[in-house]
Amino acid sequence: MPPVNALSRVQAPILLAENEIAAFRGRLTGSLYGPDDPNYEAARSVWNGMIDRRPALIARCIGVADVVEAVKFARQHDLLVAVRGGGHNVAGTGTVDGGLVIDLSPMKAIRVDPAMRMARAEGGANWGELDRATQAYGLAAPGGVVSDTGIAGLTLGGGFGWLRRKYGLSCDALLAVELVTAEGAVLRASENENPELFWAVRGGGGNFGIVTAFEFRLYPVGPEVMQAIVLYPLEIGQVALRFFREQMRNAPDELSSFAILQRVPPVEPYPKEWHHKSTVIFAACYSGAPDDGERVVQPLRAFAEPIIDLSGRYPYLDVQRLFDEDYPHGRRYYWKSTYLDSLDDPVIDRLIAHAEAAPSDHSTLDVWHMGGAVGRPDGDTAFRSRSAPYHLSIEANWDKPVDDADNLAWAREVHRDLMRFSDGSQYFNFPGFLEDGESALRQTFGDAYSRLARVKGQFDPDNFFRVNANILPAR
Ligand SMILES: Cc1cc2nc3c(=O)[nH]c(=O)nc-3n(C[C@H](O)[C@H](O)[C@H](O)COP(=O)(O)OP(=O)(O)OC[C@H]3O[C@@H](n4cnc5c(N)ncnc54)[C@H](O)[C@@H]3O)c2cc1C
Known part of the structure; x- marks a missing residue:
């Protein structure tokens, strides 16, 4: 098979014989849906309502053997x-569009070994499920x-x-993966087994195979942690973001925080007079002892008169669900990313101007404070950009297709403008x-790109x- 344009996500219609589809279905323990199946519509939908693709087939896998069958069928x-x-x-x-979705969402088995402080989770689990099992x-x-x-x-x-600042990134906590290769072989990768592959899957995305199981190192967290959620008016956004920047200079690793620029949702418990108005939110979680956390987050709460202060000690599981309601399935989403070299005043000015110009009340600019353990991984991984002090996610989130063009244009403009920093x-x-495809990947991965390309070439x-x-x- 020649390497196809990497940007191609559409396959020209391929005629699949009914008997071959039936034989494939018969080999699966899970389900196989085609466009005529009553389950097809639900099975083809994904979280982002902007995405409306029609696969030829959707294989909902139950177990590694199903994934292997699906890979072999797709190759054939x-x-x-x-x-x-x-x-x-x-x-x-x-x-x-037109191809095969290998869907691992039914594969959710999770096993926790508390003595070894590790968990094994199948590739279709989500964070809520893993957190519940480990907590x-x-x-x-x-x-x-x-x-x-x-x-x-x-x-x-x-x-x-x-x-992140205390224990690093999710990929840093990986001990091993089980993976189905493009040839349909089942491999394990860890520091000792297929170490180059293990290096590549920690940051290199889904390029190297289908991970059927992840093994994570676990850390003691909770059950309660201290969380700060404080909303301030965007009118004082400039001073607020400067204050946030100064506070974060000496923040302990236990504190992972964001500053979020968004409008106040028109719901309880937010005061009515503030609904739809622009704010800066200080959002932080202290993952150590809550008593210490109260002291550490206090300045974020006392910086000025807040619109509302929702801070408190919460079960870690609730903290992990805090933003769930803001991201309903089926809404329209278009996101961009850039690391920031600093949160200097010109950056702050641009962030505030762009937040005010957002066409949708649901959109946000999220300034993630990085550093801490992110910059000190335990071992070498493919993930790069570990030294940036901040990351900006630009989230255009809106409801109606008629507003697509305005929201896409806003996100692209913020990105173009902030990439300067x-x-x-x-x-x-x-x-x-x-x-911008490969050039953006090369820029992000730097020297690691050619190593990733070699691992890709091998697997x-x-x-x-x-x-x-x-x-x-790499050839
Ligand atoms: C509401 C929301 C909140 C988010 N919050 C965060 C956050 O807090 N932190 C953060 O870092 N990111 C966050 N993200 C971004 C998130 O990391 C990506 O959207 C990610 O791709 C989601 O993974 P998924 O398995 O749900 O996606 P899917 O759409 O299922 O998969 C995405 C890609 O991952 C690869 N892939 C998926 N499963 C496998 C597998 N088993 N084996 C090999 N490759 C696979 C494939 O290339 C696939 O195209 C968030 C995204 C959303 C929508």
Whole structure:
């Protein structure tokens, strides 16, 4: 199979014989849906309402053997493959027009070994499920901040969450993966088994195979943690963001925080007179002892008269679900990413101007404070951009198709403008797919790109797994 244009997510119709489809279905323990199946419509939908793709077939796998069958069937019939874990990729790389979706969402088995402080989770689990299983023992793996995001896509691309500055990224906590290759072979990768592959899957995304199981190192967290959520008017946004910047200079690693620029949702408990008005939110989680956390987050709460202060001691599981309601399935989403070299005053000015100009009340600009353990991984991984002090996610979130053009234009303009304050690297988990393709990946991965391309060349020389932030195989 020749390497196809990496940006191609559409396959020309391929005629599949009914008897071959039936034989494939018969070999699966899970289900196989085609367009005539009553389950097809629900099965083809992904989280982002902007994505409306029609795969030829959707294989809902139950177990490694199903994944192997699906890979072999796709190869035999030259089908373009999309791999789905939690279905949350913003650009919809968990589905494909005309090809085969290999959907791991039924594969959710999780086993926790509290004595060894490790968990094994299948590739279709989401963070809510993994957190629930690990918190039963007072443990956690560093995950994302929305509970129904898949562990798979998020971990393979890096993984930023509330524990990042204390325990690093999700990919840093990996001990091993079990993976089905483009040839349909089942491999394990860890520091000692296929170490180059293990290096590549920790930050290189879904380029190298289908991960059927992740093994995570766990850390003691909770059950309660101190969380700060304080809303201030955007009128004092400039002073607020300067204050945030100064506070973060000496923040302990236990504190992982954001400053979020968004409008106040028109719901309880926010005061009515503030609904739809622009704010700066200080959002932080202290992952150590809550008593210490109260002291550490106090300045963020006392900086000025807040619109509302929702801070308190919360179960870690609730903190992990805090933003869930802001990201309903089916809304329209278009996201961009850039690291920031600083939060200097010119950056702050631009952030405030862009927040005010957002066409949708649901859109946000999220300034993630990085550093801490993010910059000190335990071992070498493919993930790059570990030294940036901040990351900016630009989230256009809106409801109506008629507003698509305005929201896309806003996100693109913010990105174009703020990229000036970065070294050009991006975190590709947020956009989900890089419109500037390989050049953006090269920029982000730097020297590591050619090593990634070699691993890709070894494990997927035909670029079978290409519906992703695609690394082209070295020849
Ligand atoms: C609401 C929301 C909140 C988010 N919050 C965070 C956050 O806090 N921190 C953060 O870092 N990111 C966050 N993200 C971004 C997130 O990391 C990406 O969207 C990620 O792709 C989601 O993974 P998924 O498994 O749900 O996606 P899917 O759409 O299922 O998969 C995305 C891609 O991952 C690969 N993939 C999926 N499963 C497998 C597998 N088993 N084996 C190999 N490859 C696979 C494939 O290339 C696939 O195209 C968030 C996204 C959303 C939508």
